[in-house]
Amino acid sequence: MNNTNETTMKNEKKLNELLLSWENTYKKGQLTLWIFMALQEGEKYVDEIKDFITKKSKGTINCEEQSLYRALRKYEHINVLTHVLKEGNKGPNRKYYYLTNLGQELFNEFVDRNIKLFFSTEIKNILKLKEQ
Amino acid sequence: MKTITPYLLRFAVTITVLTIIFRYFLSYGIENQLKTIIVACSITYGLLMFISGFYFGRKDGEYLPIYDVGFRFHLTTYLIHNGISLLWIGLGFGAIHENIDTSIMIALYWGFFLLIHFIFFLWAKKNSINNLDKEDLFE
Numbered sequence: 001m002n003n004t005n006e007t008t009m010k011n012e013k014k015l016n017e018l019l020l021s022w023e024n025t026y027k028k029g030q031l032t033l034w035i036f037m038a039l040q041e042g043e044k045y046v047d048e049i050k051d052f053i054t055k056k057s058k059g060t061i062n063c064e065e066q067s068l069y070r071a072l073r074k075y076e077h078i079n080v081l082t083h084v085l086k087e088g089n090k091g092p093n094r095k096y097y098y099l100t101n102l103g104q105e106l107f108n109e110f111v112d113r114n115i116k117l118f119f120s121t122e123i124k125n126i127l128k129l130k131e132q
Numbered sequence: 133m134k135t136i137t138p139y140l141l142r143f144a145v146t147i148t149v150l151t152i153i154f155r156y157f158l159s160y161g162i163e164n165q166l167k168t169i170i171v172a173c174s175i176t177y178g179l180l181m182f183i184s185g186f187y188f189g190r191k192d193g194e195y196l197p198i199y200d201v202g203f204r205f206h207l208t209t210y211l212i213h214n215g216i217s218l219l220w221i222g223l224g225f226g227a228i229h230e231n232i233d234t235s236i237m238i239a240l241y242w243g244f245f246l247l248i249h250f251i252f253f254l255w256a257k258k259n260s261i262n263n264l265d266k267e268d269l270f271e
Contacts, residue, residue, distance in 0.1 A: 032270040066194075071271055073196050077134055078262045078269065 027061060031071055033115075034061055036099065036107045039081065043098040045088075046072070072097060080106055135204060135263060137196055143188035144208050150180050151216045159220070163227035181209070199265040203253035210246050214239040 031053075038044055038052040046068060053063045075081045080103035083095040099107065117123060154177040161169035189205055198204065217235045220226055259266055 029270055067271070070194065070196075074264060074269065077196060077264060 023060075030061055031063065031067065032075075033110070034063070035068070035071060035075070036103070036110075039097060039099050039103075040107075043084065043096040045086075045094040045096050049097065075103070079103075134196070135198060135200075137192055137198070139188045139192035139195055140204055140208060143184060143192075143205060144212060146184045146188070147181060147209060147212050148216065150177060150184065151213055153177075155216060155220045155225070159225060159227045159230060162229050185209070197265060197268060198263045199256055199260040199268075200263060201249070201252050201256045203249055206246060206249050210239075210242060214242065 034053045034057060035049060037056070038049045041052075044052065046065070049072075050063050050065065050068060053061050072081070076083065076097075079100055081097050081099050083097045085093040086096050088094040118127070154173055157169055157173035161167070161173065185205055189202065192198070192205075214235070218232065218239070221230055221232045221235055226232075257263070261269060
């Protein structure tokens with residue numbers, strides 16, 4: 001009985017380790033998608049983007065401010081998004097980010113090629129996802 | 133395209149100050165034939181320049197990872213060091229024994245290595261989009 005419990009615990013531990021390892025790899029490259037999704041609702045400043053990602057990803061996407069700023073600077077540099085300065089409630093003006101036409105086109109193409117396939121019946125059946 | 137980043141500017145200001153101080157002590161050492169000062173200020177200058185490049189280069193990469201194999205920092209160092217050296221001697225701040233020809237020769241030899249670095253920069257550019265590494269663009 002004790003041996004069975006030990007084996008179950010070991011398996012659970014291993015499963016968690018494997019899951020974390022896979023998730024760490026899987027989440028690399030996800031931040032861009034989440035930022036772009038946040039900006040589908042319209043222009044947002046950094047805190048709003050961060051809140052959107054934390055809330056909608058249910059906390060599974062780690063969104064540190066430094067990484068977010070760095071990503072936003074890179075995307076501005078390659079002209080997929082830009083910002084407009086607007087007055088904040090208090091303190092200095094806020095940068096409100098929004099997608100450029102190129103950014104929106106990039107997002108649409110990416111979703112068409114990489115995300116929509118998960119919504120085909122065949123893939124949904126493989127993933128054992130029930131219609132809700 | 134934004135290639136003159138805040139950290140590159142801070143680096144430029146830092147090395148401008150360092151180079152002016154270095155030129156002052158170097159000319160003083162040469163003028164008074166004080167080998168210790170010449171050697172000490174050269175070593176200190178070299179070390180501080182290296183530390184500045186390392187520090188600001190790292191910060192610059194964290195700010196915006198421009199994929200230029202260090203060319204912007206090298207070009208800035210080249211322009212500031214040689215610009216100040218030529219002006220220093222040209223404007224008569226140099227020691228009596230200092231010759232502007234030596235500074236011109238240094239600029240020419242260094243320019244050759246800068247050119248080689250530029251070729252590497254052009255080669256690295258092939259793997260970039262707007263000067264950012266294609267492989268490290270999206271996260």
